[in-house]
Each structure stands twice: as structure tokens, then as C-alpha cells.
Amino acid sequence: MAPRRSPLLTFSSMELQSAESSTVFLILAPHPSLLYVLVDFHLLTLRQPIIFLIHLVVSYTLTFMALSALIVCLARDPGPANAPPSRLEGADGEGEEVGLREALMPDNDFSSPGKWCRKCWAPRAERTHHCSICNRCILKMDHHCPWIGAKCIGHRTYPAFVHFLCCITLLSLYVAVLAIHALWYAFNNPFAVHEFTPVHELGLAFAGCIFSLLVGSFAAYHIYLTSTNQTTLENITPFMLLRHLPPLPRSGHSLSDPPLEPELSFAQRRIVKDAHGQIFLYDVGFRKNWAQVFGWRRKYGWLHRLWCGGASLGDGKTFPRNPRSEGMLAKLAKELVKVDSDR
Ligand SMILES: [Zn+2]
Ligand SMILES: [Zn+2]
Numbered sequence: 001m002a003p004r005r006s007p008l009l010t011f012s013s014m015e016l017q018s019a020e021s022s023t024v025f026l027i028l029a030p031h032p033s034l035l036y037v038l039v040d041f042h043l044l045t046l047r048q049p050i051i052f053l054i055h056l057v058v059s060y061t062l063t064f065m066a067l068s069a070l071i072v073c074l075a076r077d078p079g080p081a082n083a084p085p086s087r088l089e090g091a092d093g094e095g096e097e098v099g100l101r102e103a104l105m106p107d108n109d110f111s112s113p114g115k116w117c118r119k120c121w122a123p124r125a126e127r128t129h130h131c132s133i134c135n136r137c138i139l140k141m142d143h144h145c146p147w148i149g150a151k152c153i154g155h156r157t158y159p160a161f162v163h164f165l166c167c168i169t170l171l172s173l174y175v176a177v178l179a180i181h182a183l184w185y186a187f188n189n190p191f192a193v194h195e196f197t198p199v200h201e202l203g204l205a206f207a208g209c210i211f212s213l214l215v216g217s218f219a220a221y222h223i224y225l226t227s228t229n230q231t232t233l234e235n236i237t238p239f240m241l242l243r244h245l246p247p248l249p250r251s252g253h254s255l256s257d258p259p260l261e262p263e264l265s266f267a268q269r270r271i272v273k274d275a276h277g278q279i280f281l282y283d284v285g286f287r288k289n290w291a292q293v294f295g296w297r298r299k300y301g302w303l304h305r306l307w308c309g310g311a312s313l314g315d316g317k318t319f320p321r322n323p324r325s326e327g328m329l330a331k332l333a334k335e336l337v338k339v340d341s342d343r
Pocket of ligand 2: 132134135143144145150151152314
């Protein structure tokens with residue numbers, strides 16, 4: 001009988017191959033040059049063994065942390081939307097206890113928009129989305145990432161993903177500064193360095209600057225999203241707000257309840273887009289937003305966060321709402337109806 005595989009750990013050879021061919025290669029490719037520069041420039045030319053050791057430890061610690069976060073993103077299921085809750089909450093030991101009110105009042109109003117997935121034919125929790133590439137629902141889906149094993153980033157892998165981006169940005173910045181300093185020395189002392197060293201330094205400086213800008217901009221974007229408690233999907237799709245609108249008046253307009261994107265006029269679309277820039281549905285304050293993603297319950301949880309990012313807290317199905325958002329949504333609904341009745 002074939003051994004039963006855990007659905008929470010999907011580490012297929014295909015996923016590993018795609019990651020190896022792109023991301024892992026990009027992380028490891030500059031290391032021969034980095035080692036060469038560290039040994040030739042810092043150890044043999046400058047004769048600074050302590051500085052050499054510091055650079056070696058910092059760069060390899062950041063590489064190790066980036067790779068361990070990448071392994072978490074690859075090996076962990078991003079958010080099994082339809083797995084039994086007991087498995088999910090017991091899997092990482094970070095699950096929240098279910099309150100008495102939630103236990104007694106299950107949210108089973110599947111007729112509401114967004115509460116039922118027509119492709120999986122199963123209930124869909126809040127912030128859960130169906131990924132058409134993975135062909136399944138993902139809890140708090142952020143986006144589908146082709147660079148990380150062609151997998152979705154969701155509730156259970158988002159902290160590891162942000163951790164990965166931050167580690168790669170810091171590593172690229174560190175290598176860029178180190179290489180530019182070594183290159184500056186080589187320009188000023190052309191006879192003191194080996195003839196191949198500046199070539200390695202130039203390559204490292206170029207790669208370091210490019211990756212700092214590219215990955216750094218993604219890291220900055222996800223730091224902003226974490227600070228305002230948004231996912232990438234929520235941030236780039238303003239019309240997702242429509243399914244959260246309160247019930248519209250029964251008459252006096254021609255809109256569906258909730259309104260559908262294609263039936264909105266140009267003016268109504270502009271109103272929704274403007275409101276999307278102001279209504280952060282799940283923003284419960286900077287500290288609580290970060291605690292939702294990077295908080296910990298265990299005594300040494302911070303070590304786990306530092307090591308590989310880990311998983312988000314909670315069950316990924318319920319999220320506290322921004323108390324001001326209800327009023328803003330009601331105002332948006334009123335404006336849409338008013339514009340529609342004026343047409
Ligand atoms: Zn689905
Ligand atoms: Zn996906």
C-alpha cells in the first residue's frame with residue numbers, strides 16, 4: 001500500500017525542479033565570485049581577517065535564511081481552504097482557539113456573494129480565492145508566484161514569502177556595498193589587486209544593485225501591504241469591494257445587489273476606485289496588522305520568525321474588520337445608488 005501523503009506538505013519533484021531552475025540558481029550563482037572577492041581582497045590584499053569573517057558570516061547567514069524561507073514556501077501548503085480545521089490548527093501549533101460564539105454560530109450563508117466556490121463546489125471563507133492555475137481555493141490568497149515553485153502564496157506561506165523578499169533585498173544591498181567598496185579600492189590601487197578581482201567585483205556590484213532595486217521594490221510593496229492588512233489581490237482589484245457593500249435599497253436603481261462590475265457606468269467605476277484607495281477592510285492598526293502576519297504565541301516564536309518567516313497566526317478563515325470600514329462601505333453604496341438613479 002502506498003504511504004499516505006499529508007495534504008499540508010506538497011513537495012513534489014516538479015515544484016523543486018522549477019524552483020531550482022530559477023530562484024535557487026539566482027541566489028547561489030553570485031557566491032563563487034563573492035567568495036573569491038572575500039578571500040582575495042579582504043583576506044589576501046587588505047589582510048583583515050576579522051572583516052573577512054564578518055562579511056562571510058553576514059552574507060551566508062542571509063543566504064541561509066533566504067533559502068530556509070524559500071523551502072517553507074515550497075514545502076508548505078499555502079492554505080488548504082477545505083481541509084478539516086483540526087488538522088490545520090494542530091499542524092503548526094499556532095492555531096487560535098475557536099470562540100464560543102463562532103462555534104455556536106457557523107457562518108453557513110453560502111448564498112451570499114463570495115461565500116461559495118463554483119469551481120471547487122465548496123464553501124469559501126473570507127479572503128479565500130480560487131486560483132485558476134492551481135485549480136483550487138487558497139486561504140487568504142495573496143497571489144500565484146511563478147518564481148517560487150509556481151505556487152500560490154497564501155495564509156500559511158505569506159510570512160515566509162515576505163521574509164524571503166527581505167532577506168534577498170538585504171543580501172543584495174550588502175553584496176552591492178561590499179563589491180562597490182572593493183571596486184573603488186581596485187581603481188585607486190590598480191597594482192595592489194589581482195587582475196581578475198575587479199571583474200568579479202564589477203559583476204557582484206551590478207547584480208547586487210539590480211536585485212536590490214527589483215526585489216527591494218517587491219519587499220517594500222509587501223511591507224506596505226502588511227502594514228495596511230491587504231493582500232496583493234485585494235490591492236489590485238478595486239471592484240472586489242462591491243461584494244462587501246451593505247444591502248442596497250430595493251427600488252430606485254437598476255443595480256444588482258451587490259452590484260456587478262460590468263453594470264457600472266464610468267462615473268460609478270471612478271467612485272469605486274476612489275473608495276478603494278481609502279477603505280482598508282481589514283486594517284486594524286499597524287501593530288495588530290503586523291502581529292496578524294508575524295506575531296507568535298510560543299516562547300521562542302521570534303526565533304522561528306527570524307529563521308524562516310514561518311506561517312501566519314489564526315485559521316486563515318476569519319479576520320477582524322476595520323471598524324470604520326462599515327460606515328465607508330455604506331457611504332459608497334449610497335453614492336453608487338445616487339449616481340444610478342440620476343442617470
Ligand atoms: Zn475554489
Ligand atoms: Zn496558484
